[in-house]
Amino acid sequence: xxxxxxxxxxxxxxxxxxxxxxxxxxxxxxxxxxxxxxxxxxxxxxxxxxxxxxxxxxxxxxxxxxxxxxxxxxxxxxxxxxxxxxxxxxxxxxxxxxxxxxxxxxxxxxxxxxxxxxxxxxxxxxxxxxxxxxxxxxxxxxxxxxxxxxxxxxxxxxxxxxxxxxxxxxxxxxxxxxxxxxxxxxxxxxxxxxxxxxxxxxxxxxxxxxxxxxxxxxxxxxxxxxxxxxxxxxxxxxxxxxxxxxxxxxxxxxxxxxxxxxxxxxxxxxxxxxxxxxxxxxxxxxxxxxxxxxxxxxxxxxxxxxxxxxxxxxxxxxxxxxxxxxxxxxxxxxxxxxxxxxxxxxxxxxxxxxxxxxxxxxxxxxxxxxxxxxxxxxxxxxxxxxxxxxxxxxxxxxxxxxxxxxxxxxxxxxxxxxxxxxxx
Amino acid sequence: xxxxxxxxxxxxxxxxxxxxxxxxxxxxxxxxxxxxxxxxxxxxxxxxxxxxxxxxxxxxxxxxxxxxxxxxxxxxxxxxxxxxxxxxxxxxxxxxxxxxxxxxxxxxxxxxxxxxxxxxxxxxxxxxxxxxxxxxxxxxxxxxxxxxxxxxxxxxxxxxxxxxxxxxxxxxxxxxxxxxxxxxxxxxxxxxxxxxxxxxxxxxxxxxxxxxxxxxxxxxxxxxxxxxxxxxxxxxxxxxxxxxxxxxxxxxxxxxxxxxxxxxxxxxxxxxxxxxxxxxxxxxxxx
Amino acid sequence: xxxxxxxxxxxxxxxxxxxxxxxxxxxxxxxxxxxxxxxxxxxxxxxxxxxxxxxxxxxxxxxxxxxxxxxxxxxxxxxxxxxxxxxxxxxxxxxxxxxxxxxxxxxxxxxxxxxxxxxxxxxxxxxxxxxxxxxxxxxxxxxxxxxxxxxxxxxxxxxxxxxxxxxxxxxxxxxxxxxxxxxxxxxxxxxxxxxxxxxxxxxxxxxxxxxxxxxxxxxxxxxxxxxxxxxxxxxxxxxxxxxxxxxxxxxxxxxxxxxxxxxxxxxxxxxx
Numbered sequence: 001x002x003x004x005x006x007x008x009x010x011x012x013x014x015x016x017x018x019x020x021x022x023x024x025x026x027x028x029x030x031x032x033x034x035x036x037x038x039x040x041x042x043x044x045x046x047x048x049x050x051x052x053x054x055x056x057x058x059x060x061x062x063x064x065x066x067x068x069x070x071x072x073x074x075x076x077x078x079x080x081x082x083x084x085x086x087x088x089x090x091x092x093x094x095x096x097x098x099x100x101x102x103x104x105x106x107x108x109x110x111x112x113x114x115x116x117x118x119x120x121x122x123x124x125x126x127x128x129x130x131x132x133x134x135x136x137x138x139x140x141x142x143x144x145x146x147x148x149x150x151x152x153x154x155x156x157x158x159x160x161x162x163x164x165x166x167x168x169x170x171x172x173x174x175x176x177x178x179x180x181x182x183x184x185x186x187x188x189x190x191x192x193x194x195x196x197x198x199x200x201x202x203x204x205x206x207x208x209x210x211x212x213x214x215x216x217x218x219x220x221x222x223x224x225x226x227x228x229x230x231x232x233x234x235x236x237x238x239x240x241x242x243x244x245x246x247x248x249x250x251x252x253x254x255x256x257x258x259x260x261x262x263x264x265x266x267x268x269x270x271x272x273x274x275x276x277x278x279x280x281x282x283x284x285x286x287x288x289x290x291x292x293x294x295x296x297x298x299x300x301x302x303x304x305x306x307x308x309x310x311x312x313x314x315x316x317x318x319x320x321x322x323x324x325x326x327x328x329x330x331x332x333x334x335x336x337x338x339x340x341x342x343x344x345x346x347x348x349x350x351x352x353x354x355x356x357x358x359x360x361x362x363x364x365x366x367x368x369x370x371x372x373x374x375x376x377x378x379x380x381x382x383x384x385x386x387x388x389x390x391x392x393x394x395x396x397x398x399x400x401x402x403x404x405x406x407x408x409x410x411x412x413x414x415x416x417x418x419x420x421x422x423x424x
Numbered sequence: 425x426x427x428x429x430x431x432x433x434x435x436x437x438x439x440x441x442x443x444x445x446x447x448x449x450x451x452x453x454x455x456x457x458x459x460x461x462x463x464x465x466x467x468x469x470x471x472x473x474x475x476x477x478x479x480x481x482x483x484x485x486x487x488x489x490x491x492x493x494x495x496x497x498x499x500x501x502x503x504x505x506x507x508x509x510x511x512x513x514x515x516x517x518x519x520x521x522x523x524x525x526x527x528x529x530x531x532x533x534x535x536x537x538x539x540x541x542x543x544x545x546x547x548x549x550x551x552x553x554x555x556x557x558x559x560x561x562x563x564x565x566x567x568x569x570x571x572x573x574x575x576x577x578x579x580x581x582x583x584x585x586x587x588x589x590x591x592x593x594x595x596x597x598x599x600x601x602x603x604x605x606x607x608x609x610x611x612x613x614x615x616x617x618x619x620x621x622x623x624x625x626x627x628x629x630x631x632x633x634x635x636x637x638x639x640x641x642x643x644x645x646x647x648x649x650x651x652x653x654x655x656x657x658x659x660x661x662x663x664x665x666x667x668x669x670x671x672x673x674x675x676x677x678x679x680x681x682x683x684x685x686x687x688x689x690x691x692x693x694x695x696x697x698x699x700x701x702x703x704x705x706x707x708x709x710x711x
Numbered sequence: 712x713x714x715x716x717x718x719x720x721x722x723x724x725x726x727x728x729x730x731x732x733x734x735x736x737x738x739x740x741x742x743x744x745x746x747x748x749x750x751x752x753x754x755x756x757x758x759x760x761x762x763x764x765x766x767x768x769x770x771x772x773x774x775x776x777x778x779x780x781x782x783x784x785x786x787x788x789x790x791x792x793x794x795x796x797x798x799x800x801x802x803x804x805x806x807x808x809x810x811x812x813x814x815x816x817x818x819x820x821x822x823x824x825x826x827x828x829x830x831x832x833x834x835x836x837x838x839x840x841x842x843x844x845x846x847x848x849x850x851x852x853x854x855x856x857x858x859x860x861x862x863x864x865x866x867x868x869x870x871x872x873x874x875x876x877x878x879x880x881x882x883x884x885x886x887x888x889x890x891x892x893x894x895x896x897x898x899x900x901x902x903x904x905x906x907x908x909x910x911x912x913x914x915x916x917x918x919x920x921x922x923x924x925x926x927x928x929x930x931x932x933x934x935x936x937x938x939x940x941x942x943x944x945x946x947x948x949x950x951x952x953x954x955x956x957x958x959x960x961x962x963x964x965x966x967x968x969x970x971x972x973x974x975x976x977x978x979x980x981x982x983x
Contacts, residue, residue: 028925039771060926063938070674071925077839080925094677185563196569196657247548250569250658255547258948264549277947281749385676393483396658400571429886430809437800437856438815444853445822448833455833512727519728525970526731529738532966532973534915534933537955541737544744544948552740584734589977596978645828648917651937666829666918673832674922682832689829697824 023319026058028075029086030068030304040339048326055319065304069094076100076311083312084320086139086304089127090380090388093219095307096130097382102308103133104324107317116325119346121369126377128305130219136305137324138345140336142272143299143368143375144205146291151284152177152188152266163267163289167209167235170267170292174245177266190245191267192260193236197253199395200379200388201300202269205291206232208298208376214391219381220423224391225406225413232294233405237398249400271302272368275341279362288364290371297374303342334358343368382423387416449690455683467680474684484685486660487668490575494664495643497579498586503635505587507628510594511620528588535585535648542581543568543653568654571661578653578662582646590635597631598624637700644693665689744952765953769939772950774927775957778935785847785920785931786913790906792855797905798898800856801864802890806876816865822858828918835922845925854913860905867901868894904976911973914962932958 031037038061045057062068065088072085073095087095095101108114120138128136150160156176164170174190181187193202200214207214210232215222223229240246260268261282269291278286291299306324308317326332333349336342338358349355350369359366381387394408403411456474461467478484513524530538545552546567554564567577601624609619647667650656656663656671666689673682743755745766751759769775803809804816827834834853835844843849871894879889895902917933924930930938936958939951966973 062925066675067938073677074839074844075925079842080845098677181558183561185558185561196654247564247566247569249566249571251566252547252569255543255550259547259550262550281947283750383676385671386678389671389676392657393659396571400569400658400661402571402659427807427809430803430807430812433799433803433807434815437796437819437861440796440852440856441819441822441858443837444827444834444856445825445830446818448830448837449825451833451836452830509727509730512723517724517727521970523727523731524974525967526735528970528974529735529963529966532911532915532962533738533959534917534936536917536933536937537959538737540936540951540955541741544740544952545737552736584737588734592974592977595974641824641826645826648933648937651917651921670831670918670922673835679832679836686830686832690825693824693829 022054022056023315024056024058024081025083025316025319025323026060026081027084027086027306028060028062028068028072028082030062030065030088037340040336044327044332048323051326052319052322055322057323065091068304073098073100076309082309083316084306084308084324087307089136089138089141089301089303089305090378090384091307092127092130092135092380093382093384095135100309100311101135102310102312102317103135104137104308104321105133107308107321113321113325116328119348120328121345121347121372123372123375123377124301124343124345126217127301127380136307137328139304139306139327140273140340140342141301141303141305141345142342143301143371144202144269144291145272145275145299145367145371146267146269146289147260147274147278148267148287148289149260149263149265149282149284150287152263155179156266160285161287163287164292166292167294171239171243171245174239174267175243178245186247188263189247189265190243191239191269192246192251192256192265193239193269194253194256195250195396195399198302199250200391201302203233203236203391203395204300204376204379205269205298206236206294208300208374209291209294209296210235211295213376214379215381217377219384220420222381222387222391222413222416222420224394224409224416228295230406230409233395233398233409235294236395237405240399241401250396272343273303273341275364276339277341279341279364286364288367290367290374297371299371299375300378301372301375302378337365341365343372381416381420383419386419390415452683452686452690455680456687458680460678460680470680474680477681478684478688483660483663483668484688487663487665488688490661490663491644491665493575494579494582495640497576498582498643499636499639501579502583502586502590502639503632505583506590506635507594507632509587509591510598511624513591514595514598527591530585530587531589531592533585535646536652538581538585539649539652542584542649546577546653568662569658571658574654574658574662578649581649582643586639586642590639593631593635594628597628601627633700633703637697640696640700641693644689665692741952741956744948745956747949749947749949765949766957769950769954769957773935773939773954775932775935775954777927778930778932778958779961781847781929782914782931782933785850786910788847789851789854789913790909792851793857793860793909794902794906796856797860797864798890798895800861801868802894804861804865805868819858819861822856823862827853831919831922834919838923844923845929847929849923850920850929850931851913853919857909860909863901863905864898867898871897900979903972904979907973907976911962 029041041059041061045059048057049055060071062071068085069087069091072082072087075082104117108117117134124138124141125134128134128138146163148163153160158173158176164173170191177188177190178186179188195202204214207229210228212223212226212228214224214229240248256268256270257274257277259265260270261278263284275288290297306327308320312320328345330346330348330352333344333346334352334355337344337349337355344350344355350359350366379388379391390412394403394412397403397408398405457469457471458467459470459473509527513520513527517523548554548566548569549564551567553567558564565573568574605623606619609623644664644666647664647670650662650664650667654662656667665685669682669685669689672678672685746761746763747759748762748764800819804812838844838849838852841849843852875893875897876889879893884892915933916931917937920931921934921937924934927935936955939954
């Protein structure tokens with residue numbers, strides 16, 4: 001009996017010992033597109049471990065972006081390990097204020113590392129840079145694109161290969177696309193833009209197209225009440241209230257994709273992250289286009305970046321760097337883009353054979369990339385939760401007719417000023 | 425000796441109760457007097473400053489109003505339906521067991537699941553409500569996206585979930601009523617409505633009050649559905665106090681303000697409890 | 712079970728049945744959407760093909776098996792602790808006269824009003840300090856001393872005739888022995904009733920578990936279902952319905968099999 005126990009102990013020690021020698025990195029990540037992507041991430045982690053014995057990767061699926069931020073921060077506070085995480089690109093200021101992140105510059109030691117930091121699309125880096133240092137490495141990024149139902153276009157007498165290029169065209173084409181049933185009720189809307197979930201994100205597109213960004217790079221000033229910004233919200237409201245091409249009230253983010261694939265709307269503005277899902281469920285040919293311009297084209301970027309936490313040992317930091325570099329090689333960026341519909345985060349990915357082939361068969365996949373030159377950073381400031389909610393509420397109040405766009409935005413701006421002044 | 429023993433038996437439970445009910449309640453009150461701290465800017469005493477901010481916060485007033493309307497809308501409705509259900513199920517209704525099961529089923533479902541199911545009901549155009557409406561020629565309506573209807577929609581869903589639960593208590597009470605009462609009434613030629621109004625309803629009063637207390641507490645506690653349905657929108661039209669507390673504490677990381685809001689919630693619950701216990705004292709006398 | 716002798720008039724009976732159908736419809740819809748392919752989720756054609764694909768997909772989207780395990784561990788742990796703690800406390804209140812008893816009982820009843828869910832901010836902080844964030848114990852701890860349980864057991868124990876206790880004491884039983892030999896067996900119906908109420912409640916609890924859990928290792932079914940049901944890219948009705956059904960199935964099946972006991976439990980709990 002004793003010898004058995006001794007054997008058992010020895011076995012346990014032997015099994016435990018090499019594990020202790022490995023560096024372990026834990027990271028929280030959100031899934032923003034539905035699908036068995038946890039399996040993909042787990043698979044990637046295992047592949048990395050195979051190529052890098054001595055590093056163990058522990059991915060933890062945390063829900064959506066809000067959940068991931070809450071969970072990662074909670075874990076850090078509770079003393080649980082988390083070395084890196086994929087968090088909302090716009091969580092930057094919050095993380096800075098909680099003083100939990102390190103810039104990647106600090107551990108990018110070799111020339112190769114530094115070159116890697118520069119290999120990403122500049123518009124994707126915008127949300128991750130503060131005072132010249134890179135805190136966020138792009139990973140699962142998206143922009144907003146216009147999806148359109150080619151059959152519906154044909155039915156309405158429009159050219160099915162041409163999407164609207166500007167606001168006027170969109171309103172006019174949408175009016176032709178509205179279909180009413182026998183009792184005069186709308187059976188199909190012209191265009192739908194979601195206003196729940198991430199209304200501020202959609203609105204950034206409108207504002208950008210009308211020439212303006214909604215915050216400054218330092219994250220301490222918002223621009224909600226500029227005349228052009230108010231005009232942008234007015235256009236959004238008019239789509240529903242005046243032109244009657246969109247339902248009045250708020251449009252639900254979660255069910256919009258199904259409404260599009262069921263033919264209840266001929267056009268929709270939505271994240272590129274939906275691309276793969278729409279491709280597999282739509283029973284009609286559909287197109288994907290850049291968002292229409294007003295004074296210019298524009299769309300915010302969205303999605304998650306890799307952040308590095310401060311509470312890490314030097315070995316963990318080296319391991320994290322290796323892992324994140326590995327996850328963002330052109331090949332892997334291409335794979336990830338094809339599997340999810342997110343944009344590939346670096347230009348070289350689009351030069352890989354598999355992405356070229358994919359894009360040849362499915363050109364919709366590169367529209368988002370082409371839109372990058374018009375892209376702007378996602379809304380992010382200090383006190384970001386509150387500042388964003390102010391805008392969300394203002395947008396929803398306007399779209400439901402509770403307040404005029406001017407009144408709603410002016411109120412929101414005043415409140416945001418009050419919150420951000422201490423940071424200047 | 426018995427004294428010591430009594431306290432000893434009570435101690436394990438007492439530790440947990442004090443630890444997770446009484447102490448946190450007091451600590452919440454204490455925390456509401458300080459500002460939230462971040463690493464960069466530590467917390468400091470602000471006295472009633474948070475309460476002043478509360479009074480100035482339009483979202484707080486909206487949320488409070490919503491919660492009171494929500495309580496007003498769900499409590500009497502669910503109680504009335506529950507009583508009706510209990511009366512029906514207590515009668516010799518054909519397929520009675522099946523009907524009773526149907527009424528009680530929502531109770532065993534978690535609110536999250538209920539919200540998932542009802543989200544479909546309320547989806548415009550392709551959702552069930554609009555499809556049925558379309559059969560009657562009604563236009564599609566943005567139920568959850570219209571601030572005028574969203575609160576009512578959440579109320580309907582909560583009534584659906586709660587009525588069956590309250591039905592059980594009424595059923596228990598009905599079954600403890602003496603059958604002679606009804607026979608006596610029948611002999612005297614009293615109508616069913618008269619019998620209900622003059623005999624059954626008053627005798628159900630203790631149960632009614634018990635259900636009232638439960639329903640009131642629930643109307644402040646039930647916020648699970650908001651996570652799925654509306655997240656408090658549009659523009660806070662469907663938000664409730666406890667949900668706002670969650671947002672402030674875990675989305676905005678403003679724990680001091682969240683504590684302040686919690687104090688308001690506690691005060692509200694305490695006030696309602698006092699009112700209701702007084703009612704019980706006065707009404708339930710003959711028991 | 713006494714029911715009134717009159718047969719329900721047809722109009723009323725129809726109304727009762729209509730209400731019953733209405734009451735079941737959300738669940739019936741979930742079955743429809745779960746077993747039919749996604750194109751038929753919003754179209755009700757009787758001859759639409761059946762499929763199990765939604766269940767297969769839902770199974771891969773979220774680790775339901777793990778969530779089920781977590782939930783079972785959670786409710787078992789909570790119930791076991793509640794049975795012990797509430798029995799001891801209920802016994803103390805019922806049969807012992809000690810200084811401050813009534814005040815203590817009043818303080819206990821405060822928990823009926825001020826549940827752990829209301830005090831999320833502070834309780835989270837306490838759990839953080841105890842190092843119990845993201846543990847199943849952390850989810851259950853605030854609920855283990857249940858005012859409702861203490862109240863129920865106190866009422867039940869009070870109805871036990873003193874003679875039985877005296878008889879046992881004569882035989883030389885200690886206080887705890889009396890508790891174990893006399894009171895607990897007689898309170899069995901109450902324990903059963905309370906057990907079902909507690910399990911139902913904690914199986915379906917959401918807000919506190921949401922806040923306290925961070926990872927899949929501890930998340931119960933409700934939290935898993937919420938995360939599963941609200942992805943950023945939008946919902947797929949068939950899959951959501953399938954996932955929802957899988958999450959509610961255990962309790963629903965238990966309910967359908969033991970309807971009578973469930974309802975009796977809640978009734979009993981209410982009477983007290």
